[in-house]
Amino acid sequence: MTRAYISCDMASVALGADDIAEALTAAGCTVIRTGARGLFAIEPLVEIETTDGARIAYGPVEPEDVPAILDDTHPNRIGDLATLPFFAKQQRFTFARCGITDPLSMADYTAHDGWKGLAAARALPPQAVVDAVKASGLRGRGGAGFPTGIKWQTVLDAASPEKFIVCNADEGDSGTFADRMLMEGDPYCLLEGMAIAGHAVGASHGYIYVRSEYPFAIRALNAAIERAGPILAPFTVEVRVGAGAYVCGEETALLESIEGKRGQVRAKPPLPAIQGLFGQPTVINNVLSLAAIPFILAEGPERYAEVGFSRSRGTMPVQLAGNVKNGGLFEIGFGITLGELVNDIGGGTESGRPVRAVQVGGPLGAYFPPSMFDLAFDYEAFAAAGGLIGHAGITVFDDTVDMAAMARFAMEFCAVESCGKCTPCRIGSTRGVETLDRIIGDRIKGAAQREQALEAMPQMRNAKVKHRSVDEEIGVLRDLCETMKFGSLCALGGFTPYPVLSALDHFPEDFGGARALPQAAE
Amino acid sequence: MIPDDLDTIVGRLAERFSAQRGALLPLLHAIQEEVGWVPDAATPLGARALNLSRAEVHGVVTFYHDFRREPAGRHVVKLCLAEACKARGVGAIEAALADRLGVGIDKTRADGQVSFEAVYCLGLCATGPNALVDDRPVSRLDARKVDRIVAQVSA
Ligand SMILES: Cc1cc2nc3c(=O)[nH]c(=O)nc-3n(C[C@H](O)[C@H](O)[C@H](O)COP(=O)(O)O)c2cc1C
Ligand code: SF4
Ligand code: FES
Numbered sequence: 031m032t033r034a035y036i037s038c039d040m041a042s043v044a045l046g047a048d049d050i051a052e053a054l055t056a057a058g059c060t061v062i063r064t065g066a067r068g069l070f071a072i073e074p075l076v077e078i079e080t081t082d083g084a085r086i087a088y089g090p091v092e093p094e095d096v097p098a099i100l101d102d103t104h105p106n107r108i109g110d111l112a113t114l115p116f117f118a119k120q121q122r123f124t125f126a127r128c129g130i131t132d133p134l135s136m137a138d139y140t141a142h143d144g145w146k147g148l149a150a151a152r153a154l155p156p157q158a159v160v161d162a163v164k165a166s167g168l169r170g171r172g173g174a175g176f177p178t179g180i181k182w183q184t185v186l187d188a189a190s191p192e193k194f195i196v197c198n199a200d201e202g203d204s205g206t207f208a209d210r211m212l213m214e215g216d217p218y219c220l221l222e223g224m225a226i227a228g229h230a231v232g233a234s235h236g237y238i239y240v241r242s243e244y245p246f247a248i249r250a251l252n253a254a255i256e257r258a259g260p261i262l263a264p265f266t267v268e269v270r271v272g273a274g275a276y277v278c279g280e281e282t283a284l285l286e287s288i289e290g291k292r293g294q295v296r297a298k299p300p301l302p303a304i305q306g307l308f309g310q311p312t313v314i315n316n317v318l319s320l321a322a323i324p325f326i327l328a329e330g331p332e333r334y335a336e337v338g339f340s341r342s343r344g345t346m347p348v349q350l351a352g353n354v355k356n357g358g359l360f361e362i363g364f365g366i367t368l369g370e371l372v373n374d375i376g377g378g379t380e381s382g383r384p385v386r387a388v389q390v391g392g393p394l395g396a397y398f399p400p401s402m403f404d405l406a407f408d409y410e411a412f413a414a415a416g417g418l419i420g421h422a423g424i425t426v427f428d429d430t431v432d433m434a435a436m437a438r439f440a441m442e443f444c445a446v447e448s449c450g451k452c453t454p455c456r457i458g459s460t461r462g463v464e465t466l467d468r469i470i471g472d473r474i475k476g477a478a479q480r481e482q483a484l485e486a487m488p489q490m491r492n493a494k495v496k497h498r499s500v501d502e503e504i505g506v507l508r509d510l511c512e513t514m515k516f517g518s519l520c521a522l523g524g525f526t527p528y529p530v531l532s533a534l535d536h537f538p539e540d541f542g543g544a545r546a547l548p549q550a551a552e
Numbered sequence: 553m554i555p556d557d558l559d560t561i562v563g564r565l566a567e568r569f570s571a572q573r574g575a576l577l578p579l580l581h582a583i584q585e586e587v588g589w590v591p592d593a594a595t596p597l598g599a600r601a602l603n604l605s606r607a608e609v610h611g612v613v614t615f616y617h618d619f620r621r622e623p624a625g626r627h628v629v630k631l632c633l634a635e636a637c638k639a640r641g642v643g644a645i646e647a648a649l650a651d652r653l654g655v656g657i658d659k660t661r662a663d664g665q666v667s668f669e670a671v672y673c674l675g676l677c678a679t680g681p682n683a684l685v686d687d688r689p690v691s692r693l694d695a696r697k698v699d700r701i702v703a704q705v706s707a
Contacts, residue, residue, distance in 0.1 A: 040674075040675065040676065040689055041675075041676045041678070041679060041689075041691060043689060044676055044679070044682065044689035044690055044691035045679060045691050045692060070678040070679045071678075073679070201675060202672070202673065203673070204634035204635040204636050204637075204672065204673040204677060205634075205635060205636040205673075205677045206673075206675070206677070207675040207676065207677055207678070209675075210675040242581075242618055243671060243673070243674055243675065244675060245687065270574075270577070270578070271577070271578070271581060272616075272618075273577060273580070273581070273616035273617070273618035273619060274616055274617035274618035274671075275615065275616050275617060276672065287577065288574050288577075289573070289574040290573075290574035290575060290576035290577055290602075290604075290612070291574075291576075291608070291611075291612065292611050292612055292615040293615060293616070308573060308574075349677070349678075350678060351636040351639075351677035351678050352635065352636040352639030352640060352677065352678075352680075353639040353640055354678070357677070357678025357679060358678050380640070389635055392635075393634070393635065423636075423677070425635050425636045425639055425677065426639060427639045428639075431639065436635070436638075439635070439638070443672070
């Protein structure tokens with residue numbers, strides 16, 4: 031019987047994979063559901079196994095294409111996926127199995143090097159495992175880039191009868207989906223990483239905090255935990271489901287949420303590594319940080335560390351999103367430039383129009399114009415350029431984007447999602463929206479009409495006699511951003527200025543101020 | 553709309569989570585799954601069952617966007633309005649859906665047939681605009697798919 035592989039990833043299903051799987055079954059195929067390969071431009075994607083075990087890919091396809099797939103006459107025949115530049119150029123350490131294996135098959139996982147890292151770790155004393163993680167150079171993939179080995183050392187050194195491993199699977203950043211793909215496509219890999227962490231620091235229980243927007247991942251994890259229980263033992267894992275609060279991705283808010291409270295940020299210190307969940311020493315790591323661990327233990331930290339750039343070692347699963355031709359997951363060593371990612375790998379915009387801006391690192395990340403595309407993908411290089419890598423999502427916009435509207439959205443998002451603990455974020459974001467509304471309103475209506483607008487009247491804004499000019503409003507906005515940057519307790523309020531200020535700096539023409547660049551000739 | 557046996561429901565569900573630490577969020581999710589929303593009347597019941605104050609429970613219910621304090625429509629269309637979907641033109645899809653469904657974003661139509669809600673990222677950002685239609689994900693939204701969604705939730 032013909033064996034056909036098709037993804038059960040939420041993105042593939044959203045593109046119609048289930049209907050195709052059904053049509054393949056009806057045509058007499060044995061259908062194996064895998065995770066997603068990672069290139070969504072060719073989805074829905076079917077792979078047919080040949081007699082010698084190779085896989086021939088076809089995509090994108092529709093259910094009525096099944097006969098043409100089976101007699102190998104379909105025009106969208108791709109052949110061996112590994113030869114596509116999108117895949118040939120990758121260095122898949124963390125995502126080696128994703129898209130190839132049946133995510134819940136223990137046999138598949140074991141056959142594809144699964145559990146090797148856990149076996150290696152359990153043969154070592156805890157300190158040696160922590161040392162290996164340090165030697166790998168792995169830094170937190172959730173955004174802050176803190177060295178994972180050092181975090182683990184702190185927890186290992188904290189004396190306590192009870193410690194926890196918490197996996198941050200809140201993945202709230204727009205433009206990111208690597209955590210989701212891994213949890214759906216290779217859940218045992220994450221569980222293995224957590225069990226290794228448990229052994230390394232002396233924790234016997236773990237929580238995975240998954241956002242409620244990820245029902246497929248929640249299902250896959252629960253099924254995987256049940257099947258892998260005996261191998262993970264004595265370590266145990268439990269899934270907790272978020273409730274639609276972006277700020278719960280912040281580590282201390284996440285801990286509050288698991289404890290059953292409002293997701294409000296805690297002041298640090300104490301660090302979660304010392305006093306975390308239920309007051310106990312806690313390792314809290316992103317999905318990708320924990321999923322990198324099995325490779326590091328199985329292949330050795332040197333193998334991981336030999337890839338990378340400067341102080342950013344190993345690989346990053348980069349996510350190409352938004353208006354990009356080859357959107358998807360691209361795992362590669364650090365150091366590749368932003369331009370290579372967007373233009374060479376991503377193929378530019380899907381709309382075919384020029385790229386105007388990319389936002390890197392989710393809603394708290396900066397917008398960059400193509401003139402900065404020689405920037406190397408590296409934590410320090412991005413920080414020096416006034417931005418951040420964050421969770422490595424790159425959202426591409428074409429030249430129809432209105433950057434003032436995007437700046438307003440960033441402020442609005444902060445206002446809606448603020449946990450309310452500190453004033454610069456809670457109040458500042460709302461004032462930011464209002465200021466941007468006045469700037470945008472001016473641009474649309476012209477300054478002459480603004481005097482009639484109630485919110486622009488001098489007495490509404492403690493102005494002396496006259497309304498502010500656009501330039502003055504922009505000054506107010508910049509000032510507000512400074513206050514938020516330096517006065518906020520966590521990065522929600524502290525980093526929202528990144529998208530706003532980068533939009534102002536690189537795209538001033540969209541704000542209509544006097545410092546705006548002259549319009550291009552055509 | 554509030555079930556008569558709300559106290560039995562909450563009591564039964566609370567028992568299921570009583571062994572868990574931090575049981576409040578799992579309990580609220582379970583109430584919402586069974587009842588469809590979290591009526592204010594559930595707050596004192598949940599508080600008693602988990603030995604919490606009413607203020608603590610109320611604080612949690614109102615903090616998280618997921619918990620509904622009003623019943624939803626018979627169908628729920630959640631449209632992603634985050635950056636990557638904006639970059640792929642969700643603006644036009646939002647306008648079309650609002651027009652065709654006869655209800656604006658974050659509102660339930662007066663006849664209770666459909667709620668139209670915003671979400672901020674579904675993790676399908678390479679192929680937006682994206683929506684969840686009664687919990688089923690739909691990607692690469694276009695005019696044809698809008699037609700299908702409208703037909704589906706009008707039934
Ligand atoms: C507002 C906000 C949202 C965050 N969201 C996430 C998230 O969704 N996933 C994540 O792993 N880290 C997120 N973080 C970062 C975490 O606070 C923390 O740094 C991370 O979980 C640590 O794990 P790592 O060292 O493995 O990166 C967020 C931080 C802030 C301030
Ligand atoms: S910056 Fe915003 S989200 Fe962070 S602690 Fe302050 S109010 Fe809460
Ligand atoms: S931004 Fe819409 S799915 Fe991620």
